[in-house]
Amino acid sequence: xxxxxxxxxxxxxxxxxxxxxxxxxxxxxxxxxxxxxxxxxxxxxxxxxxxxxxxxxxxxxxxxxxxxxxxxxxxxxxxxxxxxxxxxxxxxxxxxxxxxxxxxxxxxxxxxxxxxxxxxxxxxxxxxxxxxxxxxxxxxxxxxxxxxxxxxxxxxxxxxxxxxxxxxxxxxxxxxxxxxxxxxxxxxxxxxxxxxxxxxxxxxxxxxxxxxxxxxxxxxxxxxxxxxxxxxxxxxxxxxxxxxxxxxxxxxxxxxxxxxxxxxxxxxxxxxxxxxxxxxxxxxxxxxxxxxxxxxxxxxxxxxxxxxxxxxxxxxxxxxxxxxxxxxxxxxxxxxxxxxxxxxxxxxxxxxxxxxxxxxxxxxxxxxxxxxxxxxxxxxxxxxxxxxxxxxxxxxxxxxxxxxxxxxxxxxxxxxxxxxxxxxxxxxxxxxxxxxxxxxxxxxxxxxxxxxxxxxxxxxxxxxxxxxxxxxxxxxxxxxxxxxxxxxxxxxxxxxxxxxxxxxxxxxxxxxxxxxxxxxxxxxxxxxxxxxxxxxxxxxxxxxxxx
Numbered sequence: 272x273x274x275x276x277x278x279x280x281x282x283x284x285x286x287x288x289x290x291x292x293x294x295x296x297x298x299x300x301x302x303x304x305x306x307x308x309x310x311x312x313x314x315x316x317x318x319x320x321x322x323x324x325x326x327x328x329x330x331x332x333x334x335x336x337x338x339x340x341x342x343x344x345x346x347x348x349x350x351x352x353x354x355x356x357x358x359x360x361x362x363x364x365x366x367x368x369x370x371x372x373x374x375x376x377x378x379x380x381x382x383x384x385x386x387x388x389x390x391x392x393x394x395x396x397x398x399x400x401x402x403x404x405x406x407x408x409x410x411x412x413x414x415x416x417x418x419x420x421x422x423x424x425x426x427x428x429x430x431x432x433x434x435x436x437x438x439x440x441x442x443x444x445x446x447x448x449x450x451x452x453x454x455x456x457x458x459x460x461x462x463x464x465x466x467x468x469x470x471x472x473x474x475x476x477x478x479x480x481x482x483x484x485x486x487x488x489x490x491x492x493x494x495x496x497x498x499x500x501x502x503x504x505x506x507x508x509x510x511x512x513x514x515x516x517x518x519x520x521x522x523x524x525x526x527x528x529x530x531x532x533x534x535x536x537x538x539x540x541x542x543x544x545x546x547x548x549x550x551x552x553x554x555x556x557x558x559x560x561x562x563x564x565x566x567x568x569x570x571x572x573x574x575x576x577x578x579x580x581x582x583x584x585x586x587x588x589x590x591x592x593x594x595x596x597x598x599x600x601x602x603x604x605x606x607x608x609x610x611x612x613x614x615x616x617x618x619x620x621x622x623x624x625x626x627x628x629x630x631x632x633x634x635x636x637x638x639x640x641x642x643x644x645x646x647x648x649x650x651x652x653x654x655x656x657x658x659x660x661x662x663x664x665x666x667x668x669x670x671x672x673x674x675x676x677x678x679x680x681x682x683x684x685x686x687x688x689x690x691x692x693x694x695x696x697x698x699x700x701x702x703x704x705x706x707x708x709x710x711x712x713x714x715x716x717x718x719x720x721x722x723x724x725x726x727x728x729x730x731x732x733x734x735x736x737x738x739x740x741x742x743x744x745x746x747x748x749x750x751x752x753x754x755x756x757x758x759x760x761x762x763x764x765x766x767x768x769x770x771x772x773x774x775x776x777x778x779x780x781x782x783x784x785x786x787x788x789x790x791x792x793x794x795x796x797x798x799x800x801x802x803x804x805x806x807x808x809x810x811x812x813x814x815x816x817x818x
Contacts, residue, residue, distance in 0.1 A: 513530075750778075
């Protein structure tokens with residue numbers, strides 16, 4: 272009761288000092304603990320309650336005018352205790368004007384300090400510096416972790432603070448903290464914070480090692496078998512052999528499963544087959560109906576449900592906490608712009624003042640990245656994120672190797688490319704064209720035109736030809752098995768999937784030497800001079816020095 276009485280004293284003092292607006296604000300505080308209904312009788316009961324409290328307290332600071340006013344208000348009505356209003360009554364205050372004696376409904380305005388305003392650079396700079404100071408001066412690991420979590424959360428909430436933090440030396444500060452601590456979970460939080468700020472640690476091998484996976488639906492089984500061959504020859508899991516993994520459509524699915532979640536390839540194969548059989552099982556009648564009404568033959572809601580169950584709500588940047596997790600990106604196509612543009616879902620931020628040729632971000636959930644990258648037209652509905660509508664990245668870049676190289680050079684601009692491994696999802700041998708026989712020059716049908724456009728957009732060999740000309744033969748490796756039969760991307764027939772595996776095994780036997788060469792290339796380690804240069808670069812970063 273004493274605390275409540277003190278608040279009431281503040282109300283009366285404010286009535287004589289700061290006029291009506293402050294009365295309303297303070298009465299609202301009372302209303303939170305002791306609700307006041309709209310009934311005028313309740314006001315008189317409240318006045319009586321106030322008067323009795325003031326009289327018993329003999330508070331010298333209360334003016335005579337206020338006491339007399341409360342006394343007269345209390346005497347005009349019954350002095351019964353104030354009854355709490357029912358839950359159905361609104362907590363709207365009807366409070367008489369102390370100075371005019373008239374009664375009116377007071378509409379409480381939101382204080383200006385509660386209205387959101389753009390934060391100034393000085394304010395954000397001060398905030399970031401305070402957070403960094405708290406991390407450096409933290410006496411316990413728990414306090415240090417809390418400081419790191421606050422910094423990460425603040426930068427996610429205010430993206431402009433990222434550039435300010437880098438300018439204030441946040442990267443060098445966090446690297447110094449990492450050097451002094453040995454606690455695992457602190458290192459995990461530091462890895463996410465540094466990735467969010469655009470810092471990339473030196474690659475683990477002699478140079479940048481890149482893995483690129485094409486789109487192709489259930490033909491992704493071929494990729495799983497080829498990855499299995501690499502693991503067999505190297506004795507290492509895939510995520511330890513590469514610094515950057517890039518995938519589109521089915522490549523994004525495989526990349527997240529074995530790169531971000533770090534499942535074994537047996538587990539990836541089992542998950543891949545199970546999800547495929549659930550999603551691509553559809554009656555023709557229902558599929559045709561869905562295609563008419565929602566432009567998707569298969570059940571998009573089921574597809575999204577399975578994705579969210581598999582990947583949860585973890586965001587891409589949160590996967591950076593795993594100390595063994597490589598950089599990862601998935602590609603989609605944004606279709607509601609004036610022209611088709613690629614969008615890159617990243618589990619990292621690019622360094623400040625570095626601009627990619629592709630739009631992208633790291634704040635999305637992992638399942639959203641997969642859903643957007645695999646939103647194949649007519650198979651699934653488009654996927655909307657914010658003001659962008661995404662479709663399958665394969666309609667623009669079905670072979671994402673060039674995108675992967677571009678991203679890698681933005682992250683490690685001074686590091687040479689050690690090895691690029693590109694996996695396709697199968698092809699059939701082309702029938703040679705006999706130009707000696709004159710062809711009949713008839714107009715092609717709309718159907719043939721449509722499929723020609725689709726084949727051109729989803730072609731993967733054009734990028735391969737270009738890269739094979741530009742990159743050395745001992746750096747760039749492309750694996751794309753020939754198939755007995757080119758299967759649809761939604762094929763789930765067990766016999767045909769088994770035939771895919773047989774085609775993959777046949778291809779592996781024929782290319783045994785090439786796979787061994789790739790394994791040796793991926794295993795090349797750094798030389799003494801390279802280690803020395805990286806050590807000097809780290810010293811410069813620790814002391815925030817620029818050349």
